[in-house]
Each structure stands twice: as C-alpha cells, then as structure tokens.
Amino acid sequence: MTAYLSWPDPKFEPHEALAPDGTLLEDDEIDIGTLEQIYKTMLCARRFDERLLKLQRQGALGTFAPIKGQEAAQIGAAACLREDDWLVPSFRETGAALWRGADMADLLVTLAGWNAGNDLPEGARTLPDTVPVASQLPIAAGIAHAGRLRGEDAIVMACFGDGATSEGDFHEALNFAGVLEAPVVFLCQNNGWAISTPRARQTASQTLAQKAHAYGIPAAQVDGNDALAVMQVTQEAVALARDKGQPAMIEALTYRMEVHTTADDPTRYRDEGEVEEWQDRDPIERVRKLLVARSQLDDAMQEALEEEIRDRIDAAWKEAKDRISRLEETPGTAMFDHIFAEPTAPLRRQRKEFSDQEEAAND
Amino acid sequence: MATEILMPALSPTMEEGTLAKWLVKEGDTVASGDIMAEIETDKATMEFEAVDEGVIGKILIEEGTEGVKVNTPIAVLLEEGEDADAVPESKSEEAAPAAEEETPKEEDKAPARAADPVPSANVEPDYPEGTEMKTQTVREALRDAMAEEMRRDDSVFLMGEEVAEYQGAYKISQGMLDEFGGKRVIDTPITEHGFAGVAVGASFGGLRPIVEFMTFNFAMQAIDQIINSAAKTLYMSGGQMGAPMVFRGPNGAAARVGAQHSHDYAAWYAQVPGLKVVMPYSAADYKGLMKTAIRDPNPVIFLENEILYGRSGDVPDLEDFTIPFGKARIWREGDDVTIVSFGIGMQYALEAADKLAEEGISAEVVDLRTLRPIDYDTLLASVMKTNRCVTVEEGFPVASIGNHLSATIMEKAFDYLDAPVINCTGKDVPMPYAANLEKHALVTTDEVIEAVKQVTYR
Numbered sequence: 082m083t084a085y086l087s088w089p090d091p092k093f094e095p096h097e098a099l100a101p102d103g104t105l106l107e108d109d110e111i112d113i114g115t116l117e118q119i120y121k122t123m124l125c126a127r128r129f130d131e132r133l134l135k136l137q138r139q140g141a142l143g144t145f146a147p148i149k150g151q152e153a154a155q156i157g158a159a160a161c162l163r164e165d166d167w168l169v170p171s172f173r174e175t176g177a178a179l180w181r182g183a184d185m186a187d188l189l190v191t192l193a194g195w196n197a198g199n200d201l202p203e204g205a206r207t208l209p210d211t212v213p214v215a216s217q218l219p220i221a222a223g224i225a226h227a228g229r230l231r232g233e234d235a236i237v238m239a240c241f242g243d244g245a246t247s248e249g250d251f252h253e254a255l256n257f258a259g260v261l262e263a264p265v266v267f268l269c270q271n272n273g274w275a276i277s278t279p280r281a282r283q284t285a286s287q288t289l290a291q292k293a294h295a296y297g298i299p300a301a302q303v304d305g306n307d308a309l310a311v312m313q314v315t316q317e318a319v320a321l322a323r324d325k326g327q328p329a330m331i332e333a334l335t336y337r338m339e340v341h342t343t344a345d346d347p348t349r350y351r352d353e354g355e356v357e358e359w360q361d362r363d364p365i366e367r368v369r370k371l372l373v374a375r376s377q378l379d380d381a382m383q384e385a386l387e388e389e390i391r392d393r394i395d396a397a398w399k400e401a402k403d404r405i406s407r408l409e410e411t412p413g414t415a416m417f418d419h420i421f422a423e424p425t426a427p428l429r430r431q432r433k434e435f436s437d438q439e440e441a442a443n444d
Numbered sequence: 445m446a447t448e449i450l451m452p453a454l455s456p457t458m459e460e461g462t463l464a465k466w467l468v469k470e471g472d473t474v475a476s477g478d479i480m481a482e483i484e485t486d487k488a489t490m491e492f493e494a495v496d497e498g499v500i501g502k503i504l505i506e507e508g509t510e511g512v513k514v515n516t517p518i519a520v521l522l523e524e525g526e527d528a529d530a531v532p533e534s535k536s537e538e539a540a541p542a543a544e545e546e547t548p549k550e551e552d553k554a555p556a557r558a559a560d561p562v563p564s565a566n567v568e569p570d571y572p573e574g575t576e577m578k579t580q581t582v583r584e585a586l587r588d589a590m591a592e593e594m595r596r597d598d599s600v601f602l603m604g605e606e607v608a609e610y611q612g613a614y615k616i617s618q619g620m621l622d623e624f625g626g627k628r629v630i631d632t633p634i635t636e637h638g639f640a641g642v643a644v645g646a647s648f649g650g651l652r653p654i655v656e657f658m659t660f661n662f663a664m665q666a667i668d669q670i671i672n673s674a675a676k677t678l679y680m681s682g683g684q685m686g687a688p689m690v691f692r693g694p695n696g697a698a699a700r701v702g703a704q705h706s707h708d709y710a711a712w713y714a715q716v717p718g719l720k721v722v723m724p725y726s727a728a729d730y731k732g733l734m735k736t737a738i739r740d741p742n743p744v745i746f747l748e749n750e751i752l753y754g755r756s757g758d759v760p761d762l763e764d765f766t767i768p769f770g771k772a773r774i775w776r777e778g779d780d781v782t783i784v785s786f787g788i789g790m791q792y793a794l795e796a797a798d799k800l801a802e803e804g805i806s807a808e809v810v811d812l813r814t815l816r817p818i819d820y821d822t823l824l825a826s827v828m829k830t831n832r833c834v835t836v837e838e839g840f841p842v843a844s845i846g847n848h849l850s851a852t853i854m855e856k857a858f859d860y861l862d863a864p865v866i867n868c869t870g871k872d873v874p875m876p877y878a879a880n881l882e883k884h885a886l887v888t889t890d891e892v893i894e895a896v897k898q899v900t901y902r
Contacts, residue, residue: 096611126500130764131477133477135477135493135495136495137454138452138490138491138492138493139452139455139493139495140450140452140453140514140515141495141632154589167649170602171507187642188891196679196680196682197682199680199681199682200682200683200684201681201682201684202684204682205684206683208648209677209680209681209685211673213668213672216492216641216668216669216672216673218641218646219637219638219639219641219642219645219669220641220644220645220669220673221642221645222638222641222645222650223641223643223644223645223646223647223653224645224646224648224649225616225645225649226642226645226646226649227645227646227647227648227650227651228649230601230627231649231650231651242600245799249637250638250641253633253635253637253638253641254638254641254642255636256633256635257632257633257635257639257642260633261642263642342487343736344454344457345487345488346488346489346490348486348489351487358538365449369839373817389864391812418679419678419679419682419683420678420679420680420717420718421678421685421718421720421741421742422688422740422741422742423741425720425769425770425817426770426817427817427818427820428817435528
C-alpha cells in the first residue's frame with residue numbers, strides 16, 4: 082500500500098429496481114401507465130431496429146448503429162424529459178428519438194442516404210445525430226447555459242457511450258457544466274464495447290461514473306437494462322438540473338447486443354457466449370413480465386401490439402420509399418441550399434454555373 | 445411477379461464480395477427475415493436475409509464465387525405458383541456494364557458556357573462623404589464594435605480566456621466586464637475545444653456568442669467544433685439550426701513568438717463552406733466588419749493581427765457603422781498593376797505602391813477585407829484594367845489565398861493578362877524563432893516591389 086498516495090475509492094452500487102424475472106426488488110410505488118408507454122416504445126424500437134438491419138442487408142439503407150439491448154437505458158431516461166427539454170444524441174439513440182416522437186419514415190429517409198430526412202421540424206429540441214465521438218457534449222453544455230441565460234428552466238440530456246469518455250470533449254464538457262452550473266444530464270450508455278475495444282481497455286478507472294466526481298458533479302451507476310431503475314435515477318438527476326442548475330452524470334450499464342454499426346462484424350473480436358449471457362437480461366422482456374403480472378398485458382394484447390407495430394413500420398417504409406422516389410427527382414442545385422442563412426454572391430454564382438451546365442448537358 | 449435478388453451492399457464502401465454460402469436452394473420458400481446466404485466482404489462475414497416472401501426460382505451465382513459486384517442479380521424470387529422461367533422484373537440497371545454508356549458527343553465535352561458578364565468594381569463608399577471621423581486604435585475600434593452590439597442585442601455575449609477580469613490578453617475587452625457583468629463577459633477554463641463547443645451550443649440555443657481565442661494558433665484545439673459543428677449544422681439540419689456566432693482573435697505572425705504562435709490560418713478557414721471569413725486591415729474596417737460579423741446569422745471567423753492592434757486610423761464617428769461582407773476596398777487607384785491583399789499583407793502592398801509610384805509605376809491596391817465571400821468582381825475589374833496582378837499575404841505559399849485568386853483570374857480574365865500573376869507569400873517554413881530568420885520568412889515590401897517589376901517587365 083502507499084503511505085501518501087490515496088487510491089480512487091468509487092463507492093458505486095448500480096441501482097436496480099426490477100429483477101430480470103420482472104419482480105420488483107423493492108416495494109416501490111410505480112407508475113404502471115408510464116411503464117406501459119415505455120414498454121410499447123421499447124418494443125417498437127426493437128422491431129424497427131430489426132427492420133432497419135434487414136433493409137440495410139438488402140442494400141436499401143446505408144450504415145447505421147443498431148440499438149438492440151439499449152432500449153431501457155435510453156428510453157427510460159428520455160421518458161423523464163419534458164417536451165421543451167433538449168435531447169442531444171450521439172448516433173445510437175433511435176429509441177430515445179422514437180420516444181420523443183421522431184417519425185420513422187424520416188429516419189428511414191435519412192438512413193437511405195437523403196439529407197431531407199434529417200431536416201429538423203421548426204422548434205425541434207432533439208438535435209440531429211453527431212458522428213464525431215463526444216463533440217456533442219460541449220455543445221450540450223452550451224445549450225444548457227444559453228437556456229439559463231435566457232431564463233428558461235428547460236434542461237439538456239446529452240447521450241454518449243463508454244468510448245466517448247476517453248475523448249477530451251467529454252472532460253471539457255463536464256468541467257464546463259460544473260463551472261457554469263449548466264443543467265445537463267450526461268447519460269452514458271456503457272454498452273461494454275467501443276467497436277472492438279472492451280470497456281476494460283478504455284480506461285483504468287473502475288467506473289465511468291467516478292470521472293464526474295473529479296469535476297464536482299454528482300453521478301450514479303444504474304442497471305441500464307432496467308427501465309424502472311433508469312427512470313428513478315434520471316428523475317433525480319433531471320430534478321437537480323432543473324431546480325438547482327446542477328449537472329449530473331448517469332452511467333447506465335448495458336450491453337450492445339448487435340454490431341457496432343452495420344459495417345462491423347463483432348464475431349471477430351467478441352465471444353458470442355457473452356452476448357448469450359446478456360440475452361437473459363433483456364430489457365424488454367423484464368418489463369413485459371412485470372406488466373403481465375401488474376397490468377392487463379396478456380398474449381392477445383401482446384400479439385395485437387406486435388401487429389400494430391409491424392403495420393406502423395410497414396407504413397413508414399412505404400411512405401419512405403415513396404418520398405425517396407420523389408427525392409430522386411431533386412434538382413442538383415439543392416446541394417447549394419442551407420450553406421448560409423442567406424446565400425453569398427459567390428455561392429449564387431456557383432449555383433447558376435452549375436444549373437447552366439446542367440441545362441447545356443440536357444439540350 | 446418474379447423479382448431479382450441483388451448482391452447487397454453491406455457497407456457504403458463495398459463494391460464486391462464473396463458469395464460464401466447459400467442457405468437456401470432452388471424451390472425453397474422464404475419468408476421475410478429468413479437467412480438466405482452468407483456474404484463475405486474484406487471487413488466481415490454477414491448473413492443476408494430475405495425481405496420479401498416467395499420461392500427461390502433460380503440461383504444465378506453459385507456459392508464460393510468471389511468478386512461478385514454489388515447489385516448483380518444473384519437469384520430470382522418467384523411468387524407462389526409462378527413458373528421458374530418467369531422473366532424477372534429487372535432491378536439491376538445500375539449494374540449494367542459501363543461499356544454500354546454512350547460515348548459523349550464531341551460538343552458535349554466542353555459545354556458551351558454563357559459568357560460571364562463583365563465584372564464591375566463595387567465602389568460604393570462605406571460611409572457618406574463628409575462623415576466626421578475620429579482617430580482610434582484597432583484595439584479600441586474592436587472593443588467599441590463589440591460593446592455597441594452588446595448594447596443593441598442582449599443575446600450577444602463574449603467568452604474566452606482572460607476576457608473578463610484581465611480585460612483580455614491583448615486588452616481588447618477593456619471595460620467590458622464592468623459594463624456588461626460576468627454573465628455576458630465570461631472567463632472560461634483553459635479549454636479551447638470546450639468553450640468553442642459550449643459557444644456552438646449557446647448559438648443553437650438562441651444566443652449570439654463571440655468567442656475570443658487568445659490566438660488562432662490555439663483554435664487548432666477547437667477545430668472540430670468550428671468546422672464540424674459550427675460550419676455544417678445548418679446544412680445538415682435542412683436550414684433549421686444555424687450557429688450565429690463569431691470566432692475572433694489574433695492570427696498570423698506577431699514578432700518573435702515562434703512557430704506555434706505565428707501561423708496564418710486565412711487560407712485554412714477560407715476553404716470551408718459554411719464559414720464566413722474576415723481579415724481586416726484598417727481600424728475603420730475592424731469596426732464596421734466586426735459589427736457585421738456579430739449580426740451575421742452564420743459562423744464568422746474574424747482574423748485579427750496582434751501587430752495591428754496598436755495601429756491608429758480614422759474611424760467614422762457614426763452611431764451605427766457597418767460594412768457589408770464581400771465588398772473589397774480600393775485603397776489607391778492605378779493603371780499599371782493590381783496589388784491585391786488583405787489583413788496585415790496590406791501594409792506591404794501599400795508601402796510597395798508608394799515606392800513604385802516614385803519610380804513611375806502606378807499600382808492599384810485592392811484590400812479584399814473578407815475572404816469568404818470574396819469580392820471577385822472588384823478584383824477582376826481591376827485586373828482587366830491593369831492587365832497585371834500581384835497577390836500579397838503572410839501565409840504559406842501552398843494552397844494560399846493568392847493561389848486561388850490567380851486561378852480565378854486565369855479562368856475569368858485570361859485574355860486580359862499581360863503577365864503571369866505572381867503570389868507573394870511567406871516562405872514555406874515554420875516560423876523561425878530567431879529575429880533575423882523571422883524577417884526572412886515573412887513576405888517583404890521589397891519582394892512585392894520585385895514582383896511588380898517582373899509583371900510590368902521593368
């Protein structure tokens with residue numbers, strides 16, 4: 082041992098509320114109505130994810146990051162936000178986006194490679210995906226700070242993964258949020274893998290949550306496959322942010338059941354046995370079992386729900402294909418749109434040269 | 445109707461793959477989600493699932509075949525009861541061999557371009573004639589510009605290292621903390637990437653941040669937020685989420701501050717769509733352009749110069765003096781050659797013009813002032829008049845602003861040129877620390893004079 086140097090001593094017990102068999106660990110008052118909503122969204126997100134994967138394998142969609150296994154972590158957390166709160170995603174938050182009312186057809190159009198699907202509705206408070214790892218985190222702190230300066234009580238939830246905690250942005254964002262008292266809930270979905278890098282190779286810290294303490298920010302670990310526990314922890318963090326302007330960090334322990342993105346093949350680096358073990362901790366199954374015991378949910382309702390989801394996804398894909406076929410007619414000059422709030426003179430000239438050339442070629 | 449099943453693209457970069465294994469055979473019925481085949485790419489082995497229901501009519505590519513191009517038909521899917529020889533509805537047009545493409549006709553090769561209109565110089569004065577002037581340093585002009593805009597719009601705020609209590613590392617924000625308070629003049633931790641990102645977020649959230657970098661050399665730490673977040677989000681959000689903000693601070697060489705503190709980033713930022721880039725020379729331009737930058741709804745890079753901070757000049761004594769972006773200024777008119785520059789480069793351009801006048805060479809000196817957008821019209825009109833051009837900047841020679849101007853002049857005014865355009869730039873070396881070497885590394889007035897003599901054949 083050491084005489085003068087002290088060692089990190091992270092006292093984190095991951096919070097759990099719901100056992101894998103769906104029984105409540107404590108006699109909590111629970112809001113069955115909200116859990117039903119969460120369940121429906123989790124199931125929808127899972128089925129949508131599965132469909133995306135199929136469509137991608139058919140060449141209909143581009144690369145994307147599946148969320149399978151992380152539904153409870155992100156939907157349980159997003160469920161604690163108000164409509165005027167901000168959600169700042171990384172690139173694996175389809176579930177949270179669906180909870181916030183994202184349109185499946187829009188998502189499909191985007192994934193099929195059309196910018197148009199990414200167009201934010203007026204006043205939207207869910208940001209588009211960020212592909213550079215962790216660069217959304219300082220931005221989240223800035224949005225939160227701006228909200229405070231404008232006298233709003235809306236808060237910001239910023240999503241990222243275990244890998245992002247190695248980026249400078251993560252540390253800069255936490256430091257800033259702490260210093261500025263920016264109301265941000267930093268939601269880390271620790272899914273065990275940053276592409277092929279396991280959590281143990283990501284950092285020598287025993288937990289990711291303890292990193293928040295270094296910036297004077299409270300933090301929690303939670304079973305990320307337990308929607309109820311995630312909600313309970315997030316509610317506390319959201320309240321702290323809203324009422325006290327105090328940022329917080331949540332490390333949701335979950336697992337990436339699928340590929341990192343569709344360009345990845347995890348069988349090359351991870352033991353399939355590990356995936357099977359996590360199957361028993363499936364976040365959706367757990368809530369289903371609770372609802373079977375505590376609500377009207379039965380086989381017939383389950384079947385009806387599956388059918389309704391299938392129909393919605395079918396309809397969304399049909400609509401998306403329709404829109405895509407129209408988008409294929411988009412004139413090439415559209416690439417010059419939205420570079421500046423108002424096009425500059427050289428930009429207008431560039432557009433004109435381009436359309437003149439197109440016309441000449443078509444003559 | 446029979447449909448072709450095509451070789452899927454399993455990733456955006458995949459062009460071909462190996463059809464490793466068929467898991468279905470002809471005559472099998474498949475439902476959506478059934479795994480039909482295993483496909484190998486250089487990255488991974490993937491299972492390939494059916495999307496539609498049907499019967500496998502024919503397998504067109506045998507398992508084990510390597511180098512199967514994406515979109516090649518690999519099997520035919522029949523509807524229930526359909527004959528195996530049914531002609532599939534072809535979906536594979538894109539896979540058609542390139543050889544079938546029509547050879548372009550002769551006249552298509554060089555599409556006739558409508559003649560460009562003859563550019564004319566933008567000579568509208570920046571302020572009305574007879575405007576009263578006051579003498580100010582660049583430093584004061586900058587401070588006044590920011591303070592006036594902060595009085596005008598309470599969503600504007602200043603953040604950066606040392607901007608509040610210390611009044612700015614270069615004393616640009618003198619007095620601003622007192623007037624606007626700590627909520628709007630914010631000292632940040634030393635974290636360029638962090639505060640650039642926080643400012644981008646604040647601009648998404650409805651404010652108009654001014655970010656001071658102690659020097660643009662330090663903005664290298666923040667470049668991802670400037671380029672990927674600030675410059676691109678409006679485009680990527682379909683015009684919904686812009687970043688109205690200013691990144692400002694000293695840029696380029698000062699004196700004896702070495703390689704890591706002397707870099708001129710003008711050409712770097714001018715290269716990025718979505719950014720506006722300003723690099724003024726005179727005190728009046730600093731003031732008028734800074735006010736415009738703060739009001740602009742886009743991210744603006746405002747490149748200042750440490751040596752110029754202390755220089756004085758006449759600034760119009762107007763309540764609200766702004767200068768539009770994309771408008772060059774002609775400092776002196778001339779007939780024999782156009783010297784074009786911006787920022788501190790103007791000092792060499794103007795000195796050279798004075799000395800050349802003594803030798804009977806009349807130089808027209810154009811100050812671009814903004815590098816995105818560039819006022820090409822004023823430059824081209826000048827070159828079409830003088831038929832000769834020399835560009836001046838302190839930055840490095842490769843992919844410099846001068847290179848770009850030369851290319852533009854060649855494209856648009858080739859027939860007007862009586863000599864090749866010469867780019868005067870800094871030397872292609874990191875800035876030396878030693879005073880004697882530093883002087884050699886920077887562009888000099890003598891080099892500009894020499895270049896002008898070359899293009900005028902004197």
